[in-house]
Amino acid sequence: xxxxxxxxxxxxxxxxxxxxxxxxxxxxxxxxxxxxxxxxxxxxxxxxxxxxxxxxxxxxxxxxxxxxxxxxxxxxxxxxxxxxxxxxxxxxxxxxxxxxxxxxxxxxxxxxxxxxxxxxxxxxxxxxxxxxxxxxxxxxxxxxxxxxxxxxxxxxxxxxxxxxxxxxxxxxxxxxxxxxxxxxxxxxxxxxxxxxxxxxxxxxxxxxxxxxxxxxxxxxxxxxxxxxxxxxxxxxxxxxxxxxxxxxxxxxxxxxxxxxxxxxxxxxxxxxxxxxxxxxxxxxxxxxxxxxxxxxxxxxxxxxxxxxxxxxxxxxxxxxxxxxxxxxxxxxxxxxxxxxxx
Amino acid sequence: xxxxxxxxxxxxxxxxxxxxxxxxxxxxxxxxxxxxxxxxxxxxxxxxxxxxxxxxxxxxxxxxxxxxxxxxxxxxxxxxxxxxxxxxxxxxxxxxxxxxxxxxxxxxxxxxxxxxxxxxxxxxxxxxxxxxxxxxxxxxxxxxxxxxxxxxxxxxxxxxxxxxxxxxxxxxxxxxxxxxxxxxxxxxxxxxxxxxxxxxxxxxxxxxxxxxxxxxxxxxxxxxxxxxxxxxxxxxxxxxxxxxxxxxxxxxxxxxxxxxxxxxxxxxxxxxxxxxxxx
Numbered sequence: 001x002x003x004x005x006x007x008x009x010x011x012x013x014x015x016x017x018x019x020x021x022x023x024x025x026x027x028x029x030x031x032x033x034x035x036x037x038x039x040x041x042x043x044x045x046x047x048x049x050x051x052x053x054x055x056x057x058x059x060x061x062x063x064x065x066x067x068x069x070x071x072x073x074x075x076x077x078x079x080x081x082x083x084x085x086x087x088x089x090x091x092x093x094x095x096x097x098x099x100x101x102x103x104x105x106x107x108x109x110x111x112x113x114x115x116x117x118x119x120x121x122x123x124x125x126x127x128x129x130x131x132x133x134x135x136x137x138x139x140x141x142x143x144x145x146x147x148x149x150x151x152x153x154x155x156x157x158x159x160x161x162x163x164x165x166x167x168x169x170x171x172x173x174x175x176x177x178x179x180x181x182x183x184x185x186x187x188x189x190x191x192x193x194x195x196x197x198x199x200x201x202x203x204x205x206x207x208x209x210x211x212x213x214x215x216x217x218x219x220x221x222x223x224x225x226x227x228x229x230x231x232x233x234x235x236x237x238x239x240x241x242x243x244x245x246x247x248x249x250x251x252x253x254x255x256x257x258x259x260x261x262x263x264x265x266x267x268x269x270x271x272x273x274x275x276x277x278x279x280x281x282x283x284x285x286x287x288x289x290x291x292x293x294x295x296x297x298x299x300x301x302x303x304x305x306x307x308x309x310x311x312x313x314x315x316x317x318x319x320x321x322x323x324x325x326x327x328x329x330x331x332x333x334x335x336x337x338x339x340x341x342x
Numbered sequence: 343x344x345x346x347x348x349x350x351x352x353x354x355x356x357x358x359x360x361x362x363x364x365x366x367x368x369x370x371x372x373x374x375x376x377x378x379x380x381x382x383x384x385x386x387x388x389x390x391x392x393x394x395x396x397x398x399x400x401x402x403x404x405x406x407x408x409x410x411x412x413x414x415x416x417x418x419x420x421x422x423x424x425x426x427x428x429x430x431x432x433x434x435x436x437x438x439x440x441x442x443x444x445x446x447x448x449x450x451x452x453x454x455x456x457x458x459x460x461x462x463x464x465x466x467x468x469x470x471x472x473x474x475x476x477x478x479x480x481x482x483x484x485x486x487x488x489x490x491x492x493x494x495x496x497x498x499x500x501x502x503x504x505x506x507x508x509x510x511x512x513x514x515x516x517x518x519x520x521x522x523x524x525x526x527x528x529x530x531x532x533x534x535x536x537x538x539x540x541x542x543x544x545x546x547x548x549x550x551x552x553x554x555x556x557x558x559x560x561x562x563x564x565x566x567x568x569x570x571x572x573x574x575x576x577x578x579x580x581x582x583x584x585x586x587x588x589x590x591x592x593x594x595x596x597x598x599x600x601x602x603x604x605x606x607x608x609x610x611x612x613x614x615x616x617x618x619x620x621x
Binding site: 043176251276283 | 359360385386387388434488489512515516518519520521544546582583584587588590591594595598599600609612613616617619620621
């Protein structure tokens with residue numbers, strides 16, 4: 001089932017003024033329920049404008065031609081707008097700046113209250129939301145959100161969104177400004193939320209390493225257009241496109257390129273550090289086994305070892321269709337979102 | 343006069359959080375920094391980094407101990423002008439640090455306030471914009487700039503005061519990767535020209551660019567050394583931080599049988615270790 005269907009969406013800020021700026025150009029995007037989607041793009045590429053359409057904070061400028069449909073509801077339809085906003089949980093950048101109540105429990109209850117739920121249900125949801133984000137209800141409920149640490153505040157802000165039990169969770173740079181442990185915790189939390197609360201997650205981020213690790217699918221924007229759409233491997237392997245979009249490659253991918261340019265044999269579709277470590281480990285074992293085989297060519301036990309690691313390796317390359325030893329992107333075809341979305 | 347440009351001697355500082363309840367942010371901390379050093383000050387949220395930064399230019403006063411900048415104490419109100427001139431600070435939020443709409447006016451604001459001559463102000467604005475690579479933006483407005491550009495303007499505003507020390511208080515935290523690179527390039531360049539740089543950050547790749555890393559934990563110094571010493575200390579995780587991705591990768595590779603010379607903090611060192619065995 002598709003959670004989000006966007007068609008022909010364009011958006012112009014300050015139309016017909018000297019400050020006119022086209023933020024989105026003919027976006028077509030369909031997101032299946034259960035997807036972990038990463039939206040990447042340089043500053044000003046239209047990421048924020050796009051996600052603000054998802055819960056009707058920005059409405060399509062031409063209702064005839066363009067449409068944004070979320071869980072079967074049009075974002076332009078006033079009658080279902082409230083329901084739609086409860087189903088799309090938005091966690092904006094630095095969400096802790098939006099905390100406003102004098103206790104954590106009241107702040108988290110704000111959303112469910114607006115949903116006109118029974119008091120018991122509200123309490124239940126507040127408890128559950130705090131528990132899911134890893135804050136002990138008894139310890140935190142009556143504290144002021146303003147006395148908490150940065151990481152805790154962000155959890156409270158996320159709990160406030162989760163308490164509405166949105167089916168789609170949209171997060172804009174959820175780990176910006178956090179220390180390394182805080183980053184790891186929040187990213188792990190987002191994964192957990194996808195499992196337990198919101199099956200569809202959309203993250204906007206500048207961190208390609210996080211995106212490569214977490215997302216099932218990446219959409220890359222440039223100047224308001226979708227220029228790439230696919231698995232992290234597919235998108236990040238297109239070096240030229242990533243560069244054109246003003247983005248960084250994942251650290252693992254750029255390290256791979258550097259190693260390939262120095263003559264190390266590696267597949268060119270590595271996007272995570274874990275993968276790179278695994279590939280290099282396999283390469284080392286292969287190399288050791290080759291030099292070992294030169295010395296002891298007829299030893300039986302050794303041949304078994306080579307077979308074990310070698311065959312797995314070859315299969316992957318044939319299946320993946322990725323050439324290795326080639327760092328450049330020459331010959332790669334440029335694709336755009338539409339192909340993928342048809 | 344002492345060898346050190348910044349001398350922090352047994353400094354403690356606490357904040358009142360609510361009625362009758364204080365949080366000790368910095369505890370009996372001593373640290374010396376030489377002129378021209380590039381120091382990364384790091385630690386998890388709440389470790390006392392930013393408090394220490396605000397103590398350095400007299401925004402906060404030590405409750406115990408003292409801080410000397412070129413031998414001048416920050417505790418003496420009459421030195422405040424001198425201290426603030428010597429120690430320039432750039433903060434986290436690029437949108438909160440401009441005072442004028444036109445860039446050159448914004449940069450001239452500091453020197454105007456301390457009564458610098460008009461000709462000299464013009465010269466300083468030129469130099470400051472040049473130093474951060476923003477000369478062509480001189481007469482534009484600040485509102486249309488990217489985050490990285492706004493932070494470069496904030497740095498230029500500080501440079502126009504001719505500081506001896508620049509403190510970057512998580513100045514890259516809100517920037518995208520390009521903005522972050524821009525700021526680190528400017529910081530390295532300024533450091534080469536002789537300015538002492540204290541970069542407060544919890545980005546470990548950024549910390550690895552400094553000559554020296556000081557790690558705070560619960561208001562005290564937990565580790566102090568070169569990036570290699572600090573990342574080899576085995577204490578990074580205990581301080582709530584992580585190793586730079588490259589260093590972590592090299593650890594994983596060591597388990598696979600690769601051998602590296604000491605701790606790996608650069609791409610180059612990583613590549614060398616790998617190529618040695620794989621080529």
